[in-house]
Amino acid sequence: MSRVMPMKKISAPAAALAVIDVSALPPHFEAAAKEAAFDAVWEKNGIYQWDPSRPRGETFVVDTPPPTVSGSLHMGHVFSYTHTDVIVRQRRMLGMNVFYPMGWDDNGLPTERRVQNIFHVRCDANAAYEPGLALPRVGDKKPTERPRIVSRKNFIELCAIVTHEDEKAFEALFRRIALSVDWRQTYATIDDRCRHLAQLSFLDLLEKKQLANVEAPTMWDVDFQTALAQADLKDVIRPGAYHDIQFAIEGSDESFVISTTRPELLPACVAVCAHPNDERFKKYFGKHAITPIFKAPVRIFASELADPTKGTGILMVCTFGDATDVTWWREQKLPTRQILGKDGRVKLVEFGTETFPSKDPLAANAAFAPLVGKNVTQAQKLVVDLLKDAAHSALAQGGSAPLQGEPKKIEHPVKMYEKGERPLEFITTRQWFVKLMPNKPVLLEKGAEVKWWPEFMHARFQNWTENLNGDWCISRQRYFGVPIPVWYPVLPDGATDHEHPLFPTPDRLPMDPMSDAPKGFTEAQRNQPGGFTGDPDVFDTWFTSSLTPQIGSHWLLDPERHAKLFPADIRPQSHEIIRTWAFYTIAKAMLHEGKVPWRNVVISGWILDPDRKKMSKSEGNVVTPMKLLEDYTSDGVRYWAASARLGMDTAFDEKVLKVGKKLVTKLFNAGKYVLGQSIGDAAIPSDASIESLITSELDRAMIHKLRAVIEKATASFAEFEYANALMATEQFFWSQFTDTYLELVKVRARGEGVDDRDRVSAIATLRLTLGVLLRLFAPVLPYITEEVWSWAFAEVRGQPSIHHAPWPTVTELATIPRPADEGSFDLAAELMTAINKKKTELGASTGRLVKTATIAVPEAKRGRLEAVLQDVLGSTRIAEHTLVVRATEGDAFVIDAMEVVPKEERAAAEH
RNA sequence: GGGCGUUUAACUCAGUGGUAGAGUGCGACCUUCACACGGUCGAAGUCGCAGGUUCAAAUCCUGCAACGCCCACCA
Numbered sequence A: 001m002s003r004v005m006p007m008k009k010i011s012a013p014a015a016a017l018a019v020i021d022v023s024a025l026p027p028h029f030e031a032a033a034k035e036a037a038f039d040a041v042w043e044k045n046g047i048y049q050w051d052p053s054r055p056r057g058e059t060f061v062v063d064t065p066p067p068t069v070s071g072s073l074h075m076g077h078v079f080s081y082t083h084t085d086v087i088v089r090q091r092r093m094l095g096m097n098v099f100y101p102m103g104w105d106d107n108g109l110p111t112e113r114r115v116q117n118i119f120h121v122r123c124d125a126n127a128a129y130e131p132g133l134a135l136p137r138v139g140d141k142k143p144t145e146r147p148r149i150v151s152r153k154n155f156i157e158l159c160a161i162v163t164h165e166d167e168k169a170f171e172a173l174f175r176r177i178a179l180s181v182d183w184r185q186t187y188a189t190i191d192d193r194c195r196h197l198a199q200l201s202f203l204d205l206l207e208k209k210q211l212a213n214v215e216a217p218t219m220w221d222v223d224f225q226t227a228l229a230q231a232d233l234k235d236v237i238r239p240g241a242y243h244d245i246q247f248a249i250e251g252s253d254e255s256f257v258i259s260t261t262r263p264e265l266l267p268a269c270v271a272v273c274a275h276p277n278d279e280r281f282k283k284y285f286g287k288h289a290i291t292p293i294f295k296a297p298v299r300i301f302a303s304e305l306a307d308p309t310k311g312t313g314i315l316m317v318c319t320f321g322d323a324t325d326v327t328w329w330r331e332q333k334l335p336t337r338q339i340l341g342k343d344g345r346v347k348l349v350e351f352g353t354e355t356f357p358s359k360d361p362l363a364a365n366a367a368f369a370p371l372v373g374k375n376v377t378q379a380q381k382l383v384v385d386l387l388k389d390a391a392h393s394a395l396a397q398g399g400s401a402p403l404q405g406e407p408k409k410i411e412h413p414v415k416m417y418e419k420g421e422r423p424l425e426f427i428t429t430r431q432w433f434v435k436l437m438p439n440k441p442v443l444l445e446k447g448a449e450v451k452w453w454p455e456f457m458h459a460r461f462q463n464w465t466e467n468l469n470g471d472w473c474i475s476r477q478r479y480f481g482v483p484i485p486v487w488y489p490v491l492p493d494g495a496t497d498h499e500h501p502l503f504p505t506p507d508r509l510p511m512d513p514m515s516d517a518p519k520g521f522t523e524a525q526r527n528q529p530g531g532f533t534g535d536p537d538v539f540d541t542w543f544t545s546s547l548t549p550q551i552g553s554h555w556l557l558d559p560e561r562h563a564k565l566f567p568a569d570i571r572p573q574s575h576e577i578i579r580t581w582a583f584y585t586i587a588k589a590m591l592h593e594g595k596v597p598w599r600n601v602v603i604s605g606w607i608l609d610p611d612r613k614k615m616s617k618s619e620g621n622v623v624t625p626m627k628l629l630e631d632y633t634s635d636g637v638r639y640w641a642a643s644a645r646l647g648m649d650t651a652f653d654e655k656v657l658k659v660g661k662k663l664v665t666k667l668f669n670a671g672k673y674v675l676g677q678s679i680g681d682a683a684i685p686s687d688a689s690i691e692s693l694i695t696s697e698l699d700r701a702m703i704h705k706l707r708a709v710i711e712k713a714t715a716s717f718a719e720f721e722y723a724n725a726l727m728a729t730e731q732f733f734w735s736q737f738t739d740t741y742l743e744l745v746k747v748r749a750r751g752e753g754v755d756d757r758d759r760v761s762a763i764a765t766l767r768l769t770l771g772v773l774l775r776l777f778a779p780v781l782p783y784i785t786e787e788v789w790s791w792a793f794a795e796v797r798g799q800p801s802i803h804h805a806p807w808p809t810v811t812e813l814a815t816i817p818r819p820a821d822e823g824s825f826d827l828a829a830e831l832m833t834a835i836n837k838k839k840t841e842l843g844a845s846t847g848r849l850v851k852t853a854t855i856a857v858p859e860a861k862r863g864r865l866e867a868v869l870q871d872v873l874g875s876t877r878i879a880e881h882t883l884v885v886r887a888t889e890g891d892a893f894v895i896d897a898m899e900v901v902p903k904e905e906r907a908a909a910e911h
Numbered sequence B: 001g002g003g004c005g006u007u008u009a010a011c012u013c014a015g016u017g018g019u020a021g022a023g024u025g026c027g028a029c030c031u032u033c034a035c036a037c038g039g040u041c042g043a044a045g046u047c048g049c050a051g052g053u054u055c056a057a058a059u060c061c062u063g064c065a066a067c068g069c070c071c072a073c074c075a
Helices: A012-016 A031-045 A075-093 A109-119 A152-176 A192-207 A263-268 A323-331 A361-371 A376-387 A437-449 A455-466 A541-545 A548-553 A559-565 A575-593 A625-642 A654-675 A697-718 A722-749 A756-777 A782-791 A824-841 A859-876 A903-910
Strands: A059-061 A097-099 A102-104 A121-123 A148-150 A186-188 A211-221 A233-249 A255-260 A269-274 A288-290 A297-302 A314-318 A408-417 A425-434 A451-453 A487-489 A532-534 A568-574 A598-604 A850-857 A878-885 A894-900
Touching: A031 A152, A031 A625, A031 A782, A059 A075, A059 A559, A059 A568, A075 A097, A075 A152, A075 A568, A075 A598, A075 A625, A075 A722, A102 A152, A102 A548, A109 A121, A109 A152, A121 A152, A148 A152, A152 A625, A186 A192, A192 A211, A192 A541, A192 A548, A192 A575, A233 A263, A233 A376, A255 A263, A255 A314, A263 A269, A263 A314, A263 A361, A263 A376, A269 A323, A314 A323, A323 A425, A361 A376, A437 A455, A437 A575, A451 A455, A455 A575, A541 A575, A548 A559, A548 A568, A548 A575, A568 A575, A575 A598, A625 A654, A625 A722, A625 A782, A654 A722, A654 A756, A654 A782, A697 A722, A697 A756, A697 A824, A697 A859, A722 A756, A722 A824, A722 A859, A756 A782, A824 A850, A824 A859, A824 A894, A850 A859, A859 A878
Parallel strands: A059 A097, A102 A186, A121 A148, A269 A297, A451 A598, A568 A598, A850 A878
Antiparallel strands: A211 A425, A233 A255, A233 A288, A233 A408, A269 A314, A288 A297, A487 A532, A850 A894
16 A cells, blocks of 8 residues: 555656655654564565575675574674674665575573473483473472483473574564564574584594594583583683692602692692703602602603792692693603593592502502592592691601691682583593694684684684694583484494494484494494494584584585585674684684685674673673663664674663664654655656756755765775764764755745745755665664655655665766755855854744844855855745855854844744 | 783764864753754863874874783693
């Protein structure tokens, strides 16, 4: 149904200037109703759909970040997703075939944790599957009984229930904020296609010899009981204490003191180490030391890595206290004395054996026995107590207590899993690794091939890549994830043969080695001597997430589609996951195809709360979006997001939302005014174009300023600086268009005392400018611009949705002659301001009629003023005027005298 | 310890060599025929600090400080 009123005699330009029935419009923009209605229309008309038939060159591919479906969205999501959408909408208007998919990251520990809490369950991979198991939700109160044990399959089903609900809620919000996603192009990181592609990725890396399966000390979280990669870590400053412990030199009565923060690892001590140039300890290198309590002989060696200024300058190497211990263990080929189990508790070991030698096994075992089963904190207390006992001195001849003095409290950084609560341990386990260390130079090269916006974010990538200190551990001992597609033969003696893993052929993917049998075996042979066993692990979630460009393009599953969608054009993301998501995605694309995954990385900043802290769920300072969307409209919220420049952290500020809402209202009203202006009885040649009707100097001068805005906005968008484009457009719209131009031409548009030609020129200019401004605003304000567009432009221009209308160009305006004087518009505005100022000084409103005014005009402006003077006098309602040409200060207009119509006379004068 | 970013009006932020800007807030005035979810006018800043380059510096260089982020080897 059209809002455009029927015209009597329709010519092309007359139709373009058709009047809308203003009285049919509501007094205000009914945002909530319109948002829902437009979403439905856009969906029905498929205006955000990617067209696979168009060539790559016309396509704009987005590698959308799949949000972690974690229950609720906050303003941080709205913020960064809007940035992407604004860019995408502008590219679509440029005529590009946009591929804008949406994914859901439902893999991983956060989901597991939530499911455990929601249903109060724990997963046991060995538990039997219970078909049709339905469990109640436990709610918020902490249940007292133990969690119910469920099988891996049941657990995954519960995860699916929870994530699916979350996806619905996310989609609803994303639609509300008008993300122009092609909702046919969705995926979840646990779905068949993603599992398929992740497993294909694994097989491809295997074929390219970029994988390793090794048993080695690995960073381990004792709570989650899984291996971790460097990127999963955070440093946390924690309290600790230096414990000074006396060691003896074997076969002498000499001793030295080491300083350690981890005395509980004393039984795991395998060596002692100092700097090669350290005169204090030079004499000991090559000899053996004896540990206190356990009386283990350990090598004393020299290493550049030892810092003579730290502690006492000499330190104990344990298996494993930290990453340096691992380095020394490897370089020095030290023995392994693992005392911590996967659960982070001390496990039973026996002293006086080859692995745990001791000069006094009886005493050592007696001292060790109470430690068994204790966690690190408890064990430390017990060991410290033992060290206070002189009987445990390392010295053969006996001595004082091994612990010298009181422990010295310190604060030091400790490596922890980013989602964990206890420090990591290094525990020897068998894991799969992707080789990164040998590929560092190529990775840096690829990182430089990608354009980073803002550019300085590239430094983060370089920094991280240069400092990488290990390969990528991709196996996780979890349940909810993509299974690693591997089996191992079980030898006749029942041992697992890790040296000869069995892999599925690609045609069997996606698969789960825990329920599928390898070729040549039957399910009955699972875990039997001479049979096989499945790898129970799943991939690191980043192993799948790092394939998002390939997931969108279907990669090996559809090479033709892949060629059209890979590499992507932009990867939008936030800066804290450069080391993970950006890094791993670059690594995968490089390892698989020697390519970069995308041409541009566009980095959004963070939303900070008013105290400038990152807004995050764990901080409890989250502002929920729904209320704000209701109060300020989606466009208002999007305005706020689009006001922040790329990469800049922004404090959340409701004032900016308010400004956004005001802009929406202003567009509604300005649109209503412009489209309600009638040309009256003016006759328009039927062969005239709307551009050719623009004949007045002021109008041409206004159009000329509009050209500059189009150029500025277009250039800004090319560099993803949507905020600059918005600012330029907004500034022009508000101060030049509504506050100035609209006021200057109102009288002329009404046809008061002017000829038809000038009246039509004003209306044509209003229309044309509104049409351009709406399109310039459309990427940021999709709802209000679509609304105003629908009143007339949609029909007149034959472009039903503004979001498929062409982005404005100066070429559109090429047929409109330049103004005789480019300064005409500013000159008119300047005089209007001077008159308004005078009225304000007189206490009169700007709309008050002026009987007479005497205006001092500087000589230089006199001639130039001629062409726009009538518009100024009309808009300022000056009935009689006298121009006095004279010099003024700063060549400004000066109102020498003004007589306004008194209030009481006004009513009479008006009619 | 290394790197990056930020520092401009009360607040949120533009401004990369040429007379300090916007919006909000504040003050005064204005029921005006698109809009009071409005309009007009106004007050308000040693551009973090100290040096330097230049005819000229918020802008370029050097140093420092505060705040934030990323990274680093937990003895």
